[in-house]
Structure formats: C-alpha cells, structure tokens
Amino acid sequence: MGSGRFLFSYEELLRRPKKTLNALPPLGWMGTGNLLGVFAKSAGSEIVGALPFPMKTLSALLLGASLSAHQLMAAASEAALRSALVFHAPFDTTADATFSKGDPRVYTAADRAKRANSTPGLPPVEDTRIVADAGRFGGALEFRRKIKPQVFYRGGENLGYQPKHWQGAVSFWLRLDPDRDLEPGYCDPVQFVGQAWNEGNLFVEFSKDHTPRHFRFAIMAVTRFWNPQNRKWEEMPEPERPMTAVHRPPFTRERWTHVLVTFAGINSGAADGRGTLYLDGRKQGDFSGWNHTFNWDVSQSALTVGLAYVGLIDDLAVFNRELNDAEAAALFALPRGVAGLPR
Secondary structure, three states: OOOOOOOEOHHHHHOOOHHHHHOOOOOEEEEEOOEEEEEEEEOOEEEEEEEOOOHHHHHHHHHOOOOOHHHHHHHHHHHHHHHHEEEEEOOOOOOOOOEEOOOOOEEEEOOOOOHHHOEEOOOOOOOEEEEOOOOOOOOEEEEOOOOOOEEEEEOHHHHOOOOOOEEEEEEEEEEOOHHHHOOOOOEEEEEEEOOOHHHOEEEEEEOOOOOOOOEEEEEEOOHHHHOOOOOOHHHOOHHHOOEEEEOOOOOEOOEOEEEEEEEEEEOOOOOOEEEEEEEOOEEEEEEEEEOEOOOOOHHHOEEEEEEOOOEEEEEEEEEOOOOOHHHHHHHHHOOOHHHHOOO
16 A cells, blocks of 8 residues: 555646656555545656545456556546536436436336326337437436427436535437427426426527527526516527527537537525536637526426426436536546446
8 A cells, every 4th residue: 555645636636647647657545435535656756636436336447557647637537527426317228217326117107297197118109208228328318209298307416506615517319410300399308396486497409589499598586686687588699698508519410419518506595606518529619707596496306307308318417516517528538428337
C-alpha cells in the first residue's frame, strides 16, 4: 500500500490531459471505506486522487495493475456514473426499467391529465412497441405515430428528486428525421412533470414552427418565478427563456443521436439554477441564473416519454447529480450503453 495525502479530487483528475495521465508511472493504491486512493510519483512530486470506487469494483481494478493512469481514470468515471444512476430502461425486451430506485413499471394514461387512472404497460402495438435488435444497444422503443395517450414512469425516486438543491441528468438516444417524421405541433421526447404543468417542469422538445425544427432543453419553474407576466413561450426572445436551443440539430433516420441534459439548482431558493445540453458527447449550450423553484406533489410526479414523438428511443437513464463534460463524453462512448457500467 502507498500513503500520501489527496491533492486532487476525482473531478479534477478527470480534467487532466490524457497525455499527462498516460505519462505517469504505474499507480499504487490505498483504500478506506468506499474510496480508492490512487497515487504516482511524477518529477519527485506525489500525485494523489480520491476516486469513488465501489469496493466490489476494487478487486477487479487491482487485478489490472498494469492499467495506465488514463485507463484507470476511465474506469473511475464509469464507476462514478454507476453510483449516480437511479433509473435505467434499456428497452431490450420490455419497456419496464431494469434498474430503478422507484417503481420500474411503465404506465399508460388516456392523456397527460389522467395519470392517476393509468394502467401498467404500453399503448396498443399499433401505437408503440419494443423492436428487437433495432436499438443503439439491443432493442428499442418505437413510437409508430403521434398518440394521445401518455407513456410514463412514476417520478420521485426514479428522478432522484430532492426538495432542496436538486440536481441530476437524463441520458437517451433518438433516431428520427424530425422534419419528415413528426406531425405538426410540439414534440417532447422526455419530460419531468409534477401534478400540473405550471408547478414546475423540465423537458426536451422539438419546436413546432421552425424548418428545420429546433431542439431545445428547458426548465420551467413555478410560473411566477420565470414568467410573471405570463407571456407566450414562442413570443419571448430566446435569451429571456430558461432554455438552450440547437437550431440545426443532427437527428436523422440513418443513425442514432445521443442526448444528455444536466441540471442543478432546482429548489435552491436562489437564482442559481442552470441546465446544459449535450449531443453526441459534446456540449451544445447552457443557461443559468434562474430561480428554478418547483411546487410538486412528488407522489404525482412522472418521467414521461414520447409526447407527440414518432421514431425510436433507446437506453433511457436518469442520474442523481449533474454530470460534467468529461462524463458526458464517457457516457456517449460506452460500447454497451448504460448496461455496461460496472455493477
């Protein structure tokens, strides 16, 4: 075992250049609780990092003593992602989640105002279905046409919800041509919603009046906090809306596009709320300085999927903390998707 003091946090180590990490000598280790400390000598100075490895992952890492520093950082990144995971629906054989902190079942309501009277399962097969081997990884969930029923999962623990200082991230893959496949009107592939729209929500959407359609990520707090004059969404200048937009998004029928949105500062009580949008592992835009106060009855909250959507969705995952740029790239590059994160 080695000894030393921790000089760099896990996040700081992830930001170190790959060439710098690979130049370090073989690493030693020391463990305490659920932390693995990694250190190396470089130009006479000890470099030490605290990595949040689950201890069951530790033995596998120790067997790979010849790992380069960069490889170890990659393993640390995957372990950290897994520890933050609260919900995962890979859509391989079912729409139910294979991992969840809450209810794993998918539900269908007659419309978005009637979730209290929902039933487990997807709408009829002529509307939605699981398509084996059609996904980015394994199967995929297909919305075959625009439908009125709402497909959703129970919220709360599945969203990593916190009544104060809530942060998190949502990851999924889409395959469609928005301008050819979507019908007129807004389309929201994913939403976080409470008992009513004006009590706070988070969503990604394709716009309704643009060619090509814009792709946007937005967080709407209780209406009085972000829109006290109750102006119409599309009539507000973009900088005055709590969102970020990609005006020429890369979606196509020919390949899958990865979407990641992250957020922080919800329910902080201050104007420090922020959100970030990534496509294919690269940051597209962000917004900050908003009071993101939600007024949810958490028992009525939901993760909705496929509102007015036509196309394929795969590998839906929710994390209980804001992810950084390096983790966004790592998530996009996972060869087996979220299912390949260490257990």
